[in-house]
Amino acid sequence: MAQVETNEDYKKYLDPKVLSRISRLDIKARLIVEGYVSGLHKSPFHGFSVEFAQHREYSPGDDLKHLDWKVFGKTDRFYVKQYEEETNLRGWILLDISESMDYRSGEVSKLEYGSYIAASLAFLMLQQQDSAGLVLFDDQIRTLLKPSGQPSHLKLITRELAEAKPTGRSKVGTIFNDLAERLKHRGLIILISDLFVDPGELAVGLQHFRHKRHEVVLFHVLDDYERTFPFRDLTMFKGLEGYEDVFAEPRSLRDGYIAEMENFVKHVKRTCRQHKIDYVPMTTSDSLEAALSAYLAGRLAMRGK
């Protein structure tokens, strides 16, 4: 019985409805990890990326091995075969599993929502024959799965996600520094967190990743209530992550709270802009597929530039 339930747990991260929307888009890394060369002249790797995309007229400087001789024989013109740009991408999915991620106002907690994102992205990567790794952390690294391109790796990842228990307080300073040092190859780092951490440490950690030339995408997951603070009645707020309880009249504090929250988001955005990090704000009430699609579409558009 338990086995069956677990299998179903995996599947919920692979919601076909979600994934079918995403698979129609191509995920392309904006930056080449491990020696990516911009343009489609050549890929430093002779990887598996041999999917034909289109023909283009030859222009001087193009590699002759890509000339399509069959077309030359039929039309007496030089055409070059173009391939889908493919490379082995190492994707690290960093998911915050601190206690604060357990908050929910509706059906889905931030942690569950983050897990959906993580699983969806992992699936996408593995389908692209990229490799995906997973790090679950709070004040220390709780789980670390090294990136692998094996399709079976997805099962591993989703199991870890399902078994993740929210504990402790998130503390990114040492973890990010440690991770940045440990990740030898440049890659795509996807950070999913509510970012209820020390902003200074966060900035230093992100800067360290960038310094190591990792591409960083930050999914900032917040609950709807955390953005709008819609409470009206007198409320006893039970603090998570070791904060003391607060007894307050929410209506009188709402404006102050929202201002604080906006300040914080603004600060995070500014940090991301400084370090050329993609910042994607998400709330648990947002449609998950829409959020992912919006991000991926944005990536494609950026590649087109």
Place this chain on the structure above:
Amino acid sequence: MFELINGWMALGALGASIPVIIHLLNRRRFKITRWAAMEFLLASLRKNYKRVRMENLLLLLLRVLMFILIALALARPRVTESGALGALGTESRHAIIVLDNSFSMGYREGSDTCFDRAKDVAQQILNSLDTGDVISLLAMSDVTRPVIKQATLDVGLVRQEVKRIRRGWGATDVRAALVAAAGLLDSTKKPRKEIFIITDMQALGWGNKGAEPSSELESALEHIRKQAKVFVVDVGSAEPENLAVTKLAPVSSIIGTGTQSEFEGEGSNFGRTQKSGVQLRCLVDKFNQGVKTLDIPPGKSKTTTLTHSFHTKGMHVIQVQLGEDRLPPDNVRHLAVNVEEFVRTLLVNGETSTEPDENETYFIERALSPPTEQVGLKVSHVKPTTITEFGISGADFAKYRLVVLANLASLAAEKPVLRLEDYVKRGGALVVFLGDRVDAAFYNQRLFKDGNGLLPARLGSEMGTTGPNRKGTHIELLKPVHPAFRRFTGEKAFFISRSVLFYKYYELHLPKQLEDVRVVAQFHGGGPAIVEKTFGRGRVMLFASSCDAEWNNFPTSAAYLVVVHDLLRHLASGEFEQRNVIVHQPYRRTFAPAELIDTVKVRRPDGAEKELRPYLIRPAGRRASEESENATLTLTQIRFLETDVAGQYKLELRRKDGSRPPIEYFAVNVPPQESDLRRYAPDDAKAAVKGIQFEYATSLAELKLAVRQSRAGREFARPLLLALLAVTCVELILGQRFGR
């Protein structure tokens, strides 16, 4: 001095605790939620803690203040002294104007009457009122008529009503007016109530000094003392002089055609000087019949006898007039009389005989109507009809002024007894003579009914004997002497006490209830001989002995003829009272079923007309089933209430078949006591109406001063409500702003 008009409403201030209680309850009732973004919440709390606390406190105070203001406004505080605080408040009033419109207010002095002056004063009082004041208007005479009962804001309307109001013909009754005014006090919630009584201070209107007030008046005065200020404005003349006709009545209740009828007219001098050569003019049916001259000393009355011979039967109106004086309404009196050709009487002969003088009714028949063939002159209007006991069930009693039962054994059926009772109740007269044929058991059972029936006394055993060795018993008249025997007092008393002998008679036992029963004469040595009872509007007289000369010698005595006629006049007087009423008394006219009257049109002296339809009346204690059996008993009646003008009223009758019976009249006269214009000083008035407190004014200036002095005082409901409005607005704005 502060006072609260609705004191108990101030308890509403306890409502001020409601916001506090809600606040405390809310603090006990809260939600619990886990919260992740604690850092931001704490930051907000640190920054806003003091401000939020202040805002909460401010809102709580405003809400408490709202409740206190509501409670205070409902309690309607006022200061009773004018001053700096008084200037802030407002004061609205309910003014009840009581305008005396009794006929004595028609007293003329110079070009104005007292009533004109009273109207002026009323208009001035209206001038002194402010916007927002409400007014009620009462017209006071012996009945108090509300002109404007529902207090109105419309001063224009009241002005018009004051202009339109007319002097009436009634007497004055200040007590009734006070009760009526007290009844209006609760109709409004105005903080200040003022009753203005505008009157001529006529003593009779206030009643006798030292009289104990009725409980109704007492509670009314108590009510007035608590709520209102009373102002009495005196518009009367300081030394009034008045002459009046105070009485006009027939000497005899039976007025017939062809003979001299006598009337008594009385002139009264209510002034302080001798009035000589006062001319009293007599008119019959508006034709002048001559003048009588009287000399009337101050404070006295003089009576004169007027004679007139009527030639036609039917309704006539006699009028007696005085010359003009300052108060005209009481210078004339009217008298409506019904002149009869015959006065019908019904004699029920209980002992018939072929010999005329052996009949039981032989003597009384001849006494009522002496045979004319011997005299050749009409000497009596009385027309007796004699029937036997068998004719009684078919007789229509209503046609007769007097019914005599002479030695009647019994009545076979129940019906005639009931009809007799009805007849007497409606003002008929019944005389019962006893005799040897009388069935005492029937009399006691059906006519006496333990004192509830017609018969004034229960019959006991027979006393005395007849025959050759009979022995007579004398009777003596009891004082006061009964009107039927009024001519036999003093030295003429022996005509009864010495001459009349009763040989045989029934012992009479008086009932326990003696209110309606009067013993007229008793036997020498005790025991009632003649007893009279008032039954409904009529009278019943019982003789212990026989009607003829078998048991007594009364029919053959010298007094007999006189007593029989006086008895008839006395017993038949009920009819006369109905044609003459005093102002504000209702006039009633009863119709026999045979008259088949469909409508009656009443025309008042002022020209107003009213058509009435007679309604059925059912005698008290009569069952409906009996009624249907006795269709002949169903009488109809009209009741005319609008007798508020003195003079001659005309009745035009119409039968169901469209024919019209002769026109009838009735007279309405002013109450004679109102002619007495003697006045009360304010202290006398206060002594007469115990417990009344009022401010007295004889001029407008005095009134204004009295009113101004008593009007010190202001109410604060309006400023409080304005403050409440302001606080509510502030609370709303702040609440919105603070996000609460």
